[in-house]
Amino acid sequence: EIVLTQSPATLSLSPGERATLSCRASQGLYTHLAWYQHKPGQAPRLLIYEASTRATGIPARFSGRGSGTDFTLTISSLEPEDSAVYYCQQRSNWPYEYTFGQGTRLEIK
Amino acid sequence: QVQLVESGGGVVQPGGSLRLSCSASGFTFSRKGMHWVRQAPGKGLEWVALINFDGSDKNYADSVKGRFTVSRDNSKNTLYLQMNILRVEDTAVYYCVRESDYGANPRNWFDPWGQGTQVIVSS
Numbered sequence: 001e002i003v004l005t006q007s008p009a010t011l012s013l014s015p016g017e018r019a020t021l022s023c024r025a026s027q028g029l030y031t032h033l034a035w036y037q038h039k040p041g042q043a044p045r046l047l048i049y050e051a052s053t054r055a056t057g058i059p060a061r062f063s064g065r066g067s068g069t070d071f072t073l074t075i076s077s078l079e080p081e082d083s084a085v086y087y088c089q090q091r092s093n094w095p096y097e098y099t100f101g102q103g104t105r106l107e108i109k
Numbered sequence: 110q111v112q113l114v115e116s117g118g119g120v121v122q123p124g125g126s127l128r129l130s131c132s133a134s135g136f137t138f139s140r141k142g143m144h145w146v147r148q149a150p151g152k153g154l155e156w157v158a159l160i161n162f163d164g165s166d167k168n169y170a171d172s173v174k175g176r177f178t179v180s181r182d183n184s185k186n187t188l189y190l191q192m193n194i195l196r197v198e199d200t201a202v203y204y205c206v207r208e209s210d211y212g213a214n215p216r217n218w219f220d221p222w223g224q225g226t227q228v229i230v231s232s
Contacts, residue, residue: 034218036154043204043222044154049211055220087154091217095168098144098156098219 002027004088006101014109019075021104023088028068032090035064035073038103039084047086048073075106083108111135111221113205118226125195129226131188131205139163139183142208142216145190147201148225157203158190173199195230202227 003026013019023033031051038044046055048064051071061076075082088101117129131143145157158169158179167179178191188205202225209218 032217036219038154043224044219045222046209046211046218046220049209049218050213053212055209055211085153089154089219096159096216097168097170098159100154100156103153 001097002029002090002092002099004090004099004101006086006088006104008104009102010105010107012107012109013078015078015080017078019078019082019106021073021075021086021106023066023071023073023101025069025071025090029071029090031067033064033066033071034089035062036087036089036100037082037084038087044087078106078108080108082106111207113207113221113223115203115205115223115226118203118228120229120231121195122232123195123197123230125230126191126193127195127228129190129192129203129205129228131190131223133186133188133205133207136207138181138186143179143181143188144206144208144219145179145188146204146206146219146222147199147228148204149198149201152201155201160188192228195228197230200228200230 005024007022033051035048036044052064085103112134114132142161144159160179176194180189204225205223206219209215209220
């Protein structure tokens, strides 16, 4: 089973600052990794798939990069509404099973 | 637009059963694989089960294998999760999720998600 480890667990930054979130996989994933944003009381939202491609409607301040075992999600200039928990996710080979990282809580001061 | 609306959550005793439903609209339901994902209180997201577009292929997380059954009725645009022998640790918000439309393999990703339904297992 592939384990995804996210760091840091919590991040507290001010509006306008840059946030860098990390996701490390226990085995190589090529670029088969996604990022989700989850706000309290709301449905999670897909931000990035295939490590670096933004989903439809996702602002350009969100970007992803990485391959193999090390991935990052960067939010270039934080807005107050970016306060959320962010998860990385991967899908294993057949039979399909899916795992998430434990999440990074981003707080906007 | 795509809508996924879960129902059927509630409070049940350990060892009991519950059936969740997810009503889908805004897309051709019979062409897309579907999932259940849950979030226990204070915990992260956990994938629970998948079913392919026609129901011929299913898979489950080890934590629910043998107790939960995913199914679908394409004539009713509805996804189900039958949960038996419920445990306290099954307490969670359960999300109905569609496989995405993105990338070379859309089955890799989850998009969109429903709002979730709360399941509480407690005596």
